[in-house]
Amino acid sequence: MARNSKRAQEAAKLVDREKLYDVQEALGLVKQAAKAKFDETVEVAVRLGVDPKKQDQQVRGAVVLPHGTGKTSRVLVFAKGDKAKEAQEAGADYVGDDDLIQKISQGWFDFDVVVATPDMMGAVGRLGRVLGPKGLMPNPKTGTVTFDVARAVQEIKAGKIEYRLDKAGIIHCPIGKVSFEVDQLVGNFRTLLDALQKAKPSGAKGQYVRTVTVTSTMGPGVRVNAQRVAAAAE
Known part of the structure; x- marks a missing residue:
């Protein structure tokens, strides 16, 4: 447990929690900070400027990631x-x-x-x-x-994934594994954000993409410059 705690502390030192990183740099840090002995999943958390309690502001759908998720889903039909x-x-x-x-x-x-x-x-x-x-x-x-x-x-x-707004107005999605190349993760990330942008409800007011954080299963969260991401997706 102490070793795991030390590993987590070392990983956390790599990330400036106050900084908003460029997408490429953020995902590079996620890969660098992943210290687990298994191939950790890379995840994105996007907080949207919508009211999840309102039916006309729900955000839900699916998108095929160009580089897959690193996991083969078992499909039941x-x-x-x-x-x-x-x-x-x-x-x-x-x-x-x-x-x-x-x-x-x-x-x-x-x-x-x-x-x-x-x-x-x-x-x-x-x-x-x-x-x-x-x-x-x-x-x-x-x-x-x-x-x-x-x-x-x-x-x-x-590599099709589903996205769905949770009660806090956040969407959590996997975009690959830490074994992926940074460019593959960036490609998947941009595809997901583009899909979220297209799924913007007409009732959403103000800034739509509020915060974006990328992380690995056991690693620290890295904040991405949400405004730059949103501008690129439009």
Whole structure:
């Protein structure tokens, strides 16, 4: 524990908490400060100038990161007939209907993303109580309720991530691993911020992108110049 604490202190010394860094420099520092023995995930936290309590100011969607996330998601698809076959051929890890619904209702969760065809949502809706809290419920806004199951599976496998505003008005997303090159992380970062900019609700007033922080799983947070990021994304 003492060794971990010392490692964290050394990593924290690399970062000036009062400074707003350029994106490239910030992500370089995240890589430099990552001292864990595993390949840490690099995450972005974006605080937006919206009111999460207002329905017309919700920010939710999905985006395919050009360099992936460094993790291959296990995809479960609820579909029948030809659509089930399409999902299997596209590389879905699990495909089924009532059999999978029953399995999940009994506590099985060995998957990361759920896709469903629209005609399955009546049955899948019964799992709302268990899938909802885990953020696994299929949703048209994120492209996970669709008849184009093959495309949905392929995009998820290629590095598609979902973003969603939390109660504090912050969006948290992974953009890769510390083993990625800085340019790959920057590319993923810019793609995510561009998607958030395009998802700006019409009801949002004032500065939209308030603060941006990048960090690794065990590393210190590095603040990014949010205004410069927002200007580049517009």
